Amino acid sequence: MEKVMRLASEKGVVIFTKSSCCLCYAVNILFQELGIRPMVHEIDQDPEGRDMEKALMRLGCTAPVPAVFIGGKLMGSTNEIMSLHLSGSLTQLLKPYHQSLS
Amino acid sequence: MNSPSAQFVSSRRMSVYDPIHQINMWGEGFKSNGNLSASLPLIDEADLKFDSSQSEDASHGILGTSHKYDQEANRPIDKIQRRLAQNREAARKSRLRKKAYVQQLESSRLKLMQLEQELERTRQQGMYMGGGLDSNNMCFAGPVNSGITAFEMEYGHWVDEQNRQISEMRNALNAHIGDIELRILVEGMMNHYAEIYRMKSAAAKADVFYVMSGMWKTTAERFFLWIGGFRPSELLKILGPMIEPLTEQQRLDIDNLGQSCQQAEDALSQGMDKLRQTLADSVAAGQFIEGTYIPQMASAMEKLDALVSFVNQADHLRQETLQQMSRILTIRQSARCLLALGEYFQRLRALSSLWSNRPREPA
Numbered sequence: 001m002e003k004v005m006r007l008a009s010e011k012g013v014v015i016f017t018k019s020s021c022c023l024c025y026a027v028n029i030l031f032q033e034l035g036i037r038p039m040v041h042e043i044d045q046d047p048e049g050r051d052m053e054k055a056l057m058r059l060g061c062t063a064p065v066p067a068v069f070i071g072g073k074l075m076g077s078t079n080e081i082m083s084l085h086l087s088g089s090l091t092q093l094l095k096p097y098h099q100s101l102s
Numbered sequence: 103m104n105s106p107s108a109q110f111v112s113s114r115r116m117s118v119y120d121p122i123h124q125i126n127m128w129g130e131g132f133k134s135n136g137n138l139s140a141s142l143p144l145i146d147e148a149d150l151k152f153d154s155s156q157s158e159d160a161s162h163g164i165l166g167t168s169h170k171y172d173q174e175a176n177r178p179i180d181k182i183q184r185r186l187a188q189n190r191e192a193a194r195k196s197r198l199r200k201k202a203y204v205q206q207l208e209s210s211r212l213k214l215m216q217l218e219q220e221l222e223r224t225r226q227q228g229m230y231m232g233g234g235l236d237s238n239n240m241c242f243a244g245p246v247n248s249g250i251t252a253f254e255m256e257y258g259h260w261v262d263e264q265n266r267q268i269s270e271m272r273n274a275l276n277a278h279i280g281d282i283e284l285r286i287l288v289e290g291m292m293n294h295y296a297e298i299y300r301m302k303s304a305a306a307k308a309d310v311f312y313v314m315s316g317m318w319k320t321t322a323e324r325f326f327l328w329i330g331g332f333r334p335s336e337l338l339k340i341l342g343p344m345i346e347p348l349t350e351q352q353r354l355d356i357d358n359l360g361q362s363c364q365q366a367e368d369a370l371s372q373g374m375d376k377l378r379q380t381l382a383d384s385v386a387a388g389q390f391i392e393g394t395y396i397p398q399m400a401s402a403m404e405k406l407d408a409l410v411s412f413v414n415q416a417d418h419l420r421q422e423t424l425q426q427m428s429r430i431l432t433i434r435q436s437a438r439c440l441l442a443l444g445e446y447f448q449r450l451r452a453l454s455s456l457w458s459n460r461p462r463e464p465a
Contacts, residue, residue, distance in 0.1 A: 086359060
């Protein structure tokens with residue numbers, strides 16, 4: 001759990017994924033379309049991956065991956081991100097972390 | 103006379119089953135119906151041998167025999183007896199033939215009933231074919247998928263209810279009913295859409311390819327298919343002009359919603375492309391050894407599970423779009439929007455019908 005929280009705060013936007021997960025890939029694409037380069041942690045490539053997966057579930061994530069943290073706070077999985085985006089809230093949340101594509 | 107031939111003649115006279123008679127009758131029966139039952143006495147070799155050995159014995163014996171035979175057969179009472187015996191035999195044969203024929207009819211009838219049942223079952227499944235093509239290029243229905251059959255039946259009811267709600271909304275708007283009553287109708291329609299997404303989610307678990315391909319939809323609807331349904335951004339573009347007049351804020355909000363939809367759709371589409379690629383790679387990596395695929399196919403099966411989550415995400419996007427629209431618009435605008443949406447799909451379905459029933463050029 002500590003590892004998850006530590007990694008989640010390392011950068012503004014952090015996504016926990018699995019290398020084989022195409023839905024995680026889609027969420028990553030969305031962030032890049034919005035001009036964000038999130039930090040991606042592939043938990044299936046991590047030796048403590050199983051524990052991290054359990055920790056994410058305990059934090060209330062409906063699916064362990066993709067798990068999106070913004071500003072160190074868990075936003076949710078794909079469903080939540082999509083809803084946030086359509087309501088316009090996601091862009092607001094991402095403002096401080098927006099990287100200019102120069 | 104005690105010659106063997108005379109004995110032979112008398113025994114022949116007595117017995118109905120003499121070889122010559124046998125040959126004639128059996129020949130007749132055999133010609134008319136090949137399905138004679140086994141109980142029919144057949145000529146065996148012993149009888150034939152008996153005949154030929156008779157003829158070999160002594161020619162004058164044969165002559166003597168036939169001479170005797172004719173003499174005796176010319177007696178009227180024998181003629182009648184023989185005729186009666188022949189009739190009895192013919193009747194017996196006829197009964198056997200009839201029995202065989204009736205048995206054939208019965209089994210054909212049974213087979214017909216089975217085929218009709220199967221046809222009914224396939225018809226009820228609609229276009230759903232669980233199997234694929236066999237080596238003769240014939241489409242065959244696989245094992246019945248009850249989840250899909252249930253979905254198709256429920257979908258029929260869903261469309262009926264949808265049509266009813268559309269008419270009700272049209273009448274309500276024309277009658278200029280108040281906002282409170284209108285809200286009830288709007289919420290009813292929104293809940294009805296939520297219902298179809300619930301149904302689709304269950305159907306996706308039963309057969310994700312069925313849902314992905316929009317198999318329950320009409321052909322024109324399927325033309326616009328995107329991950330098992332309509333593309334939200336496209337729909338917003340169509341509906342936008344139909345709900346004028348809008349305030350500037352509303353116009354801006356709808357534009358932003360459209361853009362967000364587009365981005366979300368692009369992300370999901372790219373995810374789908376990646377899924378297709380990895381699935382293709384998995385299938386390519388699987389090897390064919392003596393009729394079975396080695397475990398590489400297990401990873402392909404996992405990919406198919408991922409497909410279910412994509413379908414669910416696409417439906418979630420559709421539902422979110424509808425809900426966002428209802429937040430941006432007033433109640434009356436929402437009502438008009440939902441009416442326009444419903445009527446659009448009705449027209450699309452009607453187009454499918456028109457198209458499939460169009461008069462074709464003679465070949």
